[in-house]
Amino acid sequence: MAKKKKDDGPLDLDAQMKELEKRIKKLEKDQPDDAIAMVVAANSFDKAMMPFIMGVTAASMGMEVHIFFTFFGINLLKKGYSPKMPGMYMPFTGMMVNKMKTLNIEDFQGQLKMAKELGVNLYACNTSMEMMGIKKEDLTNGIEIVGAAAFLDMAANSKVQLFIS
Amino acid sequence: MKADKELDAQGLMCPMPIVKLAKEAKVMDEGEVLHLIVDDEGAKEDVPAWCNRTGNELIKSSEDGGKLHFWIKMS
Secondary structure (H helix, E strand, O other), X not given: OOOOOHHHOOOXXXXXXXXXXXXXXXXXXXXXXXXXXXXXXXXXXXXXXXXXXXXHHHHHOOOXXXXXXXXXXXXXXXXXXXOOOOHHHHHHHHHHHHHHHHOOOOXXXXXXXXXXXXXXXXXXXXXXXXXXXXXXXXXXXXXXXXXXXXXXXXXXXXXXXXXXX | OOOOEEEEOOOXXXXXXXXXXXXXXXXXXXXXXXXXXXXXXXXXXXXXXXXXXXXOEEEEEEEEXXXXXXXXXXX
16 A cells, blocks of 8 residues: 655645745746856957957847957957957958948957947956966956856856857 | 937948947937837847847837838837
């Protein structure tokens, strides 16, 4: 004969309600923020522009934006940096910049400025800085230096995560 | 259609019309209507997506030639 289960007793609605409330609270707390987290690991022109265009758009849509720059990507945060087209396309960088100008698209430094104005959070990976020999004073202002764990914490709480390398 | 403000974002490409729209929305009052004019084709889907995301109401949209018109009620 099957053993009588504990919860087979009379329904305790109050207790059940309390239990449900507790579980809903936990779910709400675990719900990711309306945020986007991006990792940028490259410094070429194409890979530099995309996260900024995406970030600026997301910020305009009311989302919180976190961009973490690591490995070669860290170069993008150097004061006045202008990224070049990748590999054999490098000689065409000027052409691309001019083309963008005729299309009314902000250049890289313009994108960076706009991102800062819109409250996009920009993070430099401290280990990458050491590896690349980049010092805090080499970086443009408004950059927070963090480790991987701090970024992952933000990423885990974001609905969207992108990796650009 | 009557609007409280007009924003001409012609000649701008994605995502600039959205960035300008968001900036304008910040300074407008609840219930006010913005008339947005763009010629970037991406805006056709982008503007409704922005409205959906931000909770502002797209009350009307139309197209004439290459021009897209949107009327957005701010919330």
